[in-house]
Amino acid sequence: MRKDKVSEAVIRRLPKYYRYLMELERIGVERISSQELSKKMGIKATQIRQDLNCFGGFGQQGYGYQVKMLKKEIKDIIGLNREYRVILVGAGNIGQALANYIGFEKEGFNIVGIFDVNPKLIGNTIRSKTIMDIDTLHTFAKQNRIDLCIITTPKENAQQIADMVIGVGIKSIWNFAPVDVEARKGVFVENVHLNDSLYTLVYRINEQEGMKKRECLPAKGGE
Amino acid sequence: MRKDKVSEAVIRRLPKYYRYLMELERIGVERISSQELSKKMGIKATQIRQDLNCFGGFGQQGYGYQVKMLKKEIKDIIGLNREYRVILVGAGNIGQALANYIGFEKEGFNIVGIFDVNPKLIGNTIRSKTIMDIDTLHTFAKQNRIDLCIITTPKENAQQIADMVIGVGIKSIWNFAPVDVEARKGVFVENVHLNDSLYTLVYRINEQEGMKKRECLPAKGGE
DNA sequence: TAGATTGTTAATCGATTAACAATC
DNA sequence: TAGATTGTTAATCGATTAACAATC
Structure with a gap:
């Protein structure tokens, strides 16, 4: 059933679903469970189901999701069905x-x-x-x-x-x-x-190095 | 004081702080309060203070933050002080x-x-x-x-x-x-x-239009 | 039917915001 | 000192995850 308000976080994930479903369709996968998709995408299966259910029940119990159909749905939801x-x-x-x-x-x-x-x-x-x-x-x-x-x-x-x-x-x-x-x-x-985007990447590089030098972690028990 | 773990959300905001502080320095602003910066950046003042305090207390009570100094600090934190x-x-x-x-x-x-x-x-x-x-x-x-x-x-x-x-x-x-x-x-x-990025933008365009057509909002009280 | 997997509610977790004591 | 504004704790809010009944 449709949620009254789709959160920003969900919206940001829609194109990612679209991307993975396009690829699955391309390589000829017909159906996929949230579990399998979860493993591929690196996000929790329960999140996938939760996300998709903001827009409708596209799956089938005991079966999963039809790749082609789900891709089409998400394409429509994003608005890629028009010029x-x-x-x-x-x-x-x-x-x-x-x-x-x-x-x-x-x-x-x-x-x-x-x-x-x-x-x-x-x-x-x-x-x-x-x-x-x-x-x-x-x-x-x-x-x-x-x-x-x-x-x-x-x-x-x-x-x-x-x-x-x-x-x-x-x-x-x-x-x-x-x-x-x-x-x-x-x-x-x-x-x-x-x-x-570049700067967040650079931050991570230095974060790691910084850890050693700065000793900024308050010692939290052993380790 | 330094937090033990800086969250992804905070890291993503660092370049934005840097950007605004660069601009403030460029136009010659010497000091700024979290309140003023908040208004410019469109985020809550309390979030700014919370964010900055992951890395240290850069402000001064009753005064605010020195733009030049804070910019320098964030530049260092991101890791833009090297090649x-x-x-x-x-x-x-x-x-x-x-x-x-x-x-x-x-x-x-x-x-x-x-x-x-x-x-x-x-x-x-x-x-x-x-x-x-x-x-x-x-x-x-x-x-x-x-x-x-x-x-x-x-x-x-x-x-x-x-x-x-x-x-x-x-x-x-x-x-x-x-x-x-x-x-x-x-x-x-x-x-x-x-x-x-483009698709999330496109989603928003259609979301609005969709509202009218689909009537997907469960009527929640009047309006 | 039995097995699988969804849709959905409830619990948890984390991030944002409010509030205020500390202090410049 | 009085006023301003930070740093920080506590409360709130929202998003993620767990759990499970519904159902294919």
Whole structure:
């Protein structure tokens, strides 16, 4: 049965389920129990069942889950059963990489406009899409239905771009600039923060080394 | 006082603190209270104090925190007070974007080797670093001290590359391939999963729309 | 039917938040 | 000193996990 509110933690796990189910389907697995899936994914079976039951009872007692069906369900739940019209603002390193990445297109994300300020980039094409002058963004966004805006500008411009595209009615922003883009209620922002990701990794490296040197653990019994 | 174990949640917030403190220092703010910082960051003041006290008492009662000092402390805690020698495997779209991004270099991450299988890429240079044949990776990694390996290969090769670099003693992996790279204890892996990030964003878009259509909320009192 | 495995309730665990004494 | 704000303990909240009845 459906839960009244799906927690952030569950939402974050949905794409992971999708990923594993895609792979299982690809290698021809027909059914899987929460137990088996648990072992593969490294999370508890009971959590899997709990998570899935936020959206419906997709399994069958004594049998498990049909991989194909469950994958399809999760695909629908995430919203990958439709197409998305995407614009990308900032055609630098990361912008170009994302525009070139065909994985997104395969899942229904179509880049319909690429924008930049740099005159050297304007007019160039990425996968047959012309990079347009950022001054034309406002008009373009008004004239075309756009579902999602990717921001890959320097951090100084990110919020300004966000405000502008929100102003013309765009409801979701995938931000790669290293600032937290803010938006009014009803607009969805996902801040990626690659730096942060790297730093947590680096923290762990040093945490271990630090243990020895710093002796920061209050001795808690023997060991 | 230092906590015996710093939770994952706290670790994930450290780079965010660092980011905000960098900005505060840049714009010339000398001191800040947990209350003010709370407002800026959108997290509770009490959580900030709780978090910081995992590592030490950096504040002063009745005054707050010295921005410069606290930034320095967090920088040290994360481990950004030293240099890292990095190799990058997979010089495709994302690999090139990361190799070109100077932000990492500024924080002490030096790319000392770039590798690919593609003969068309091998020999090319990215920021004056030559792309080398992946067959030379094993020898290279043995002969050079390397702190971190960035994997930007297709998903099919990611685990294999990981196993190899772990085999020659590399202790941390920043993986961009859309699979969960596994590693033995003592090796740190950060799986980035850009797709997952996009999908959670997309989920939110549809969640809202879904509300109306599906009527999945059990009516809980009025409204 | 017997065996397996789900869906779901209840218990546990951990993280966030409130409250306040300590102290600058 | 009085006011401000930390550091820290205790309370709350939410997420994970265990347990088991339901059922295929």
